[in-house]
Amino acid sequence: MLVEEIMKTQIITLSPTASIAEALQLLQKHRIRHIPIVNETFNIVGIVSDRDVRDASPSIFYRDADKSELENDIQSIMSSPVVTIHPLDFVEEIARIFYDEEFAALPVVKENILVGMVTEKDMLDTLIQLTGTNVQGSHIEVKVPHQPGILPEVTSIIGGRKANIISVLVYPCTDDPRFKILVFRIQTMNPMPVIHDLRNAGFELMWPNNISEPKL
Amino acid sequence: MTGKAAFIYSDALLNYHFHPDHPFDQKRVILTKELVEAANQLHPNEIVEPRMATENELALFHDRAYIEALKKASKGHLSENEGLEFGLGTEDTPMFLGMHEASAYLVGGSLTAVDTVLEGDFYHAVNVGGGLHHGFNRRASGFCIYNDGAVAIKYIRKKYDLKVLYVDTDAHHGDGVQWAFYDDPNVCTFSIHETGRYLFPGTGNVNERGIKEGHGYAFNLPIDAFTENESFLQGYETAFKEIAAFFKPDVIITQNGADAHCFDPLTHLCATMDIYERIPALAHELAHQYCNGKWIALGGGGYDIWRVVPRAWAQVWNVMKTGKPAKGNIPVTWLKKWQEKSPVTLPAKWQDHSDIVPTIPRKADITEKNGKLLQNLLKYTNPIK
Ligand SMILES: [Zn+2]
Numbered sequence: 001m002l003v004e005e006i007m008k009t010q011i012i013t014l015s016p017t018a019s020i021a022e023a024l025q026l027l028q029k030h031r032i033r034h035i036p037i038v039n040e041t042f043n044i045v046g047i048v049s050d051r052d053v054r055d056a057s058p059s060i061f062y063r064d065a066d067k068s069e070l071e072n073d074i075q076s077i078m079s080s081p082v083v084t085i086h087p088l089d090f091v092e093e094i095a096r097i098f099y100d101e102e103f104a105a106l107p108v109v110k111e112n113i114l115v116g117m118v119t120e121k122d123m124l125d126t127l128i129q130l131t132g133t134n135v136q137g138s139h140i141e142v143k144v145p146h147q148p149g150i151l152p153e154v155t156s157i158i159g160g161r162k163a164n165i166i167s168v169l170v171y172p173c174t175d176d177p178r179f180k181i182l183v184f185r186i187q188t189m190n191p192m193p194v195i196h197d198l199r200n201a202g203f204e205l206m207w208p209n210n211i212s213e214p215k216l
Numbered sequence: 217m218t219g220k221a222a223f224i225y226s227d228a229l230l231n232y233h234f235h236p237d238h239p240f241d242q243k244r245v246i247l248t249k250e251l252v253e254a255a256n257q258l259h260p261n262e263i264v265e266p267r268m269a270t271e272n273e274l275a276l277f278h279d280r281a282y283i284e285a286l287k288k289a290s291k292g293h294l295s296e297n298e299g300l301e302f303g304l305g306t307e308d309t310p311m312f313l314g315m316h317e318a319s320a321y322l323v324g325g326s327l328t329a330v331d332t333v334l335e336g337d338f339y340h341a342v343n344v345g346g347g348l349h350h351g352f353n354r355r356a357s358g359f360c361i362y363n364d365g366a367v368a369i370k371y372i373r374k375k376y377d378l379k380v381l382y383v384d385t386d387a388h389h390g391d392g393v394q395w396a397f398y399d400d401p402n403v404c405t406f407s408i409h410e411t412g413r414y415l416f417p418g419t420g421n422v423n424e425r426g427i428k429e430g431h432g433y434a435f436n437l438p439i440d441a442f443t444e445n446e447s448f449l450q451g452y453e454t455a456f457k458e459i460a461a462f463f464k465p466d467v468i469i470t471q472n473g474a475d476a477h478c479f480d481p482l483t484h485l486c487a488t489m490d491i492y493e494r495i496p497a498l499a500h501e502l503a504h505q506y507c508n509g510k511w512i513a514l515g516g517g518g519y520d521i522w523r524v525v526p527r528a529w530a531q532v533w534n535v536m537k538t539g540k541p542a543k544g545n546i547p548v549t550w551l552k553k554w555q556e557k558s559p560v561t562l563p564a565k566w567q568d569h570s571d572i573v574p575t576i577p578r579k580a581d582i583t584e585k586n587g588k589l590l591q592n593l594l595k596y597t598n599p600i601k
């Protein structure tokens with residue numbers, strides 16, 4: 001999946017000379033946590049987070065605090081340079097940036113122009129879509145030898161029962177590299193025929209279907 | 217006349233039938249009725265005939281386009297592609313002739329149960345043919361076509377303007393009903409079910425708490441696979457009592473799916489008949505404590521139709537009628553009649569022997585995890601505390 005499919009294109013921005021007070025207002029009004037700072041040609045020059053703004057704002061505990069701090073330019077507190085991503089980046093790739101750099105939002109830039117934003121939340125939402133847990137279904141995990149042709153073998157068993165596969169994930173088997181774990185979500189309330197067929201074909205199922213006929 | 221309890225029944229409730237190999241089998245309804253009759257617990261003046269729900273009543277929850285599609289499917293006039301858009305014609309909910317009428321009767325049964333209780337003729341009523349909690353407003357799902365529980369609650373809200381507590385003890389999450397009232401503070405939903413990590417439909421996490429005005433009025437206790445009686449009941453009892461005290465309902469609707477039993481082929485929960493005595497007993501107690509007895513019970517899932525469901529549902533009736541579950545032997549006349557048709561040996565007693573539960577190696581872990589979930593759920597029953 002590409003970044004352009006998940007990015008938000010309605011973006012709230014500020015110019016470098018806007019005040020911290022304006023940023024504070026925008027963050028609250030739009031319930032966002034990041035504002036990209038752009039110049040007049042929409043090139044990104046910095047980014048501020050709600051945290052940066054909060055740190056720069058006078059504490060509410062000091063009644064006589066110097067409110068003039070809020071009138072400072074946003075560029076005095078923005079982070080720069082900014083790590084950006086491209087609309088044609090893979091979502092899987094940018095997950096690494098979120099993870100490694102601990103960012104909570106990434107601006108999307110194309111030909112130097114800001115075209116979108118992706119937040120950690122968008123990223124997690126995409127992950128939920130990829131796992132298929134947003135669709136009603138039953139979950140089956142199969143331990144299979146790590147060898148060519150195994151996936152179609154398993155899916156044809158599922159297909160044999162006309163069960164509709166919502167998602168497939170392939171994980172390494174942590175304690176034995178000769179195996180993989182296939183995770184299926186299938187769109188049925190009655191996965192028993194599929195489970196029986198998989199067992200009969202000699203496949204090992206994982207918890208809670210690893211005990212054959214556990215309930216009798 | 218004011219009676220204690222009404223048993224909603226007519227043969228029309230048996231027509232909800234996909235095909236002979238489908239796990240959802242309404243034979244459960246007649247098995248239950250004949251069991252309580254054989255036990256001399258059901259008298260003709262306690263039986264109330266269901267009516268068929270009207271289209272306007274169905275439309276209290278369901279989309280008109282969906283109802284139209286079902287009417288077509290019912291006559292065999294809905295194409296495969298048209299059907300799929302509405303979740304019809306899948307392995308779970310295949311089409312069958314007369315499906316609209318059969319489904320509308322199940323809904324009508326629940327509406328009859330509602331009127332019977334709320335117009336004051338009876339304190340309690342049970343429609344074991346209902347409880348089809350997975351149905352969505354324009355999509356069939358999980359063996360459910362029309363969602364009688366959701367329609368019944370909409371009907372109560374509109375006609376009687378009462379606060380409804382919906383309690384769902386089916387092993388599957390009561391998703392259709394939950395989403396129907398997710399933003400409604402006058403309808404509180406509580407579902408205890410096997411975690412959706414493996415089991416259909418996959419939802420029902422403890423953090424699903426409702427949105428907007430309805431925030432704080434949805435409760436979920438997704439217990440672990442292989443949960444046994446004690447841990448199930450600990451969660452059910454504590455949560456139900458706390459939620460009732462928090463919400464103070466005017467009427468309680470319970471969905472009594474009977475698929476958490478260790479014999480059930482579709483789920484991984486490991487309960488015995490013990491829970492099916494306590495589930496209605498507590499609902500009964502709380503209905504009297506908060507709702508002047510107004511309690512409507514529905515059926516639901518349950519796929520061991522011979523050994524589990526008739527006893528479980530009969531106990532709902534026994535509790536409604538006598539205040540307590542039946543003990544001792546299952547009536548011989550019932551056993552005689554049905555044993556020859558059953559592929560398994562029918563149980564001779566109302567209670568199960570504890571040795572039917574397999575040894576679960578991780579019992580302590582499971583119990584601990586369920587306890588944590590319960591604490592998490594209870595955070596929202598009394599925000600001021
Ligand atoms: Zn169920």
